[in-house]
Every structure is written in C-alpha cells, then in structure tokens.
Amino acid sequence: xxxxxxxxxxxxxxxxxxxxxxxxxxxxxxxxxxxxxxxxxxxxxxxxxxxxxxxxxxxxxxxxxxxxxxxxxxxxxxxxxxxxxxxxxxxxxxxxxxxxxxxxxxxxxxxxxxxxxxxxxxxxxxxxxxxxxxxxxxxxxxxxxxxxxxxxxxxxxxxxxxxxxxxxxxxxxxxxxxxxxxxxxxxxxxxxxxxxxxxxxxxxxxxxxxxxxxxxxxxxxxxxxxxxxxxxxxxxxxxxxxxxxxxxxxxxxxxxxxxxxxxxxxxxxxxxxxxxxxxxxxxxxxxxxxx
Numbered sequence: 001x002x003x004x005x006x007x008x009x010x011x012x013x014x015x016x017x018x019x020x021x022x023x024x025x026x027x028x029x030x031x032x033x034x035x036x037x038x039x040x041x042x043x044x045x046x047x048x049x050x051x052x053x054x055x056x057x058x059x060x061x062x063x064x065x066x067x068x069x070x071x072x073x074x075x076x077x078x079x080x081x082x083x084x085x086x087x088x089x090x091x092x093x094x095x096x097x098x099x100x101x102x103x104x105x106x107x108x109x110x111x112x113x114x115x116x117x118x119x120x121x122x123x124x125x126x127x128x129x130x131x132x133x134x135x136x137x138x139x140x141x142x143x144x145x146x147x148x149x150x151x152x153x154x155x156x157x158x159x160x161x162x163x164x165x166x167x168x169x170x171x172x173x174x175x176x177x178x179x180x181x182x183x184x185x186x187x188x189x190x191x192x193x194x195x196x197x198x199x200x201x202x203x204x205x206x207x208x209x210x211x212x213x214x215x216x217x218x219x220x221x222x223x224x225x226x227x228x229x230x231x232x233x234x235x236x237x238x239x240x241x242x243x244x245x246x247x248x249x250x251x252x253x254x255x256x257x258x259x260x261x262x263x264x265x266x267x268x269x270x271x272x273x274x275x276x277x278x279x280x281x282x283x284x285x286x287x288x289x290x291x
Contacts, residue, residue, distance in 0.1 A: 025112030090184040091122040098127035110173035192278025
C-alpha cells in the first residue's frame with residue numbers, strides 16, 4: 001500500500017483549478033486533460049480521485065492504490081480513499097460558459113448523478129471563457145462550437161471516429177439519457193423502465209424474425225420471474241410490445257410512439273401524463289441506433 005502526502009499549497013491549487021466547473025458529479029476538463037481523458041475512452045486508463053481527474057499542469061499522474069495523509073491548511077486528514085482506475089466505453093462532455101447555471105446545467109447535473117455508478121461512462125464538462133486568457137476557447141473551436149451554441153453536449157464513443165452531438169431542443173436529463181443509450185449502448189435507466197427488459201428490447205429490434213421469436217420467449221420467462229406488481233405490469237408492456245411488433249412489423253413502434261406523444265400533449269391529468277410518459281420511455285427502448 002502506498003501513501004502520498006500532498007502539501008497544502010498543491011491541494012489548494014488543485015481545487016482552485018477546478019472550482020470554475022461546478023456541475024455536481026461532472027469531471028472538469030480543460031485543454032490539458034481533455035485529450036488524455038478521451039484517449040482513455042479507447043481503452044486506456046484514467047486516474048481519478050473523489051471523482052476528479054488527477055491531471056493538471058505541474059501534477060504527475062499518480063499510480064498508487066490509496067491517497068492518504070493529505071495536508072490541508074495544516075490539518076492532517078487520513079482519507080485512505082481508494083483511487084479509481086477506469087476504462088470508459090464512452091464520454092459525454094458538455095461545453096459551456098465557465099460558470100454555468102440555469103435549467104440546462106441542472107439537467108446535465110442530473111445526468112451526471114444518474115451515471116455516477118456506471119463505470120463505462122465518463123461525464124465531463126469544459127468551461128469556456130471568452131475573456132482574459134480565453135481558457136478552453138481553443139478546445140471549443142476544435143469542434144466548431146461557438147459561444148452562442150452553449151451548452152453543447154458531445155458524446156465520444158470508443159471505436160467511433162467522430163463524436164455525436166446532442167441535438168434535441170428539449171434539454172432534459174431524460175433526453176440526454178436516451179441520447180447516450182442510443183449512441184453508445186450504455187444503459188442509463190429511464191423512469192418506468194427495467195434494465196433487463198431494456199437490454200432484451202435492444203436485442204429484439206436488432207434480430208431477424210426467428211431471433212425475435214426466441215427473444216420474446218426469453219422476455220415472457222423473465223416476466224414470470226419478475227417480483228412485485230409494479231414491475232410485473234412494466235414487464236407486461238415490454239412483452240406485449242414485442243408481440244405487437246411480431247404481428248404488425250417494426251412500423252408499429254413509430255405509430256405507437258406518435259399516438260402516445262399525442263395523448264401526452266392533450267388534456268390529461270398529471271397522473272395520466274406520468275403513466276403515458278413511462279409507457280413512452282419503454283417504447284423508446286425499442287429504438288436503438290446502430291453504432
């Protein structure tokens with residue numbers, strides 16, 4: 001076991017460096033750390049400490065098992081906090097002003113919170129300044145991002161040369177989750193969905209007719225094993241949707257999506273609207289972009 005003692009000055013300098021990016025759960029990235037982090041999406045390692053990258057000018061990359069005995073303002077703190085050495089399948093990065101705020105920033109924070117326990121996904125943020133030393137302006141320009149475009153979310157997926165851009169005008173955590181899932185295949189649960197059946201639905205829509213029949217049987221068997229009336233009702237929706245697709249073809253999904261969306265946009269109670277939204281989320285699990 002190794003321990004690293006960091007001086008008060010180094011610790012304060014590090015936190016001072018990251019304070020401009022305040023998205024809870026997001027990894028702050030800049031011109032120095034961005035490329036290093038993105039290289040780790042293709043299969044390398046990225047070292048983090050309490051959710052923060054241990055890379056910045058003047059700091060070496062630490063290859064240790066624990067950080068401990070960290071001195072901050074003369075107070076000895078023994079954290080013995082495990083460092084995380086991770087490999088990512090994808091990285092979502094939000095380009096925004098240096099001190100972001102507002103509804104969109106909060107929604108992105110909710111995405112970061114929801115993805116906090118997903119080891120395959122990095123949620124990052126780049127704060128861009130258009131004044132002073134214009135920090136990270138060069139990085140934004142690399143991807144053709146202008147100030148008027150903020151916030152812009154790019155999704156970098158292992159094995160895919162160019163990043164995907166989130167283009168939905170409704171900037172919500174639900175739509176961000178759908179975007180990540182459809183482009184990367186990484187599951188981030190949506191309200192009213194079950195992960196086991198989400199994965200079955202992806203396999204179902206990707207298969208031919210015979211494969212779909214086999215996957216339907218798997219789903220029916222899984223439905224029988226599902227506990228709790230709420231989850232059983234949810235599982236039933238997945239199974240019935242699969243049966244409808246087998247009976248009416250893939251066009252059923254688009255038709256049903258439009259029907260449910262129209263109902264949500266109509267005059268319905270909040271409870272009914274929430275119920276319809278959960279159904280819509282399940283239907284959208286049958287939409288999966290080819291990578």
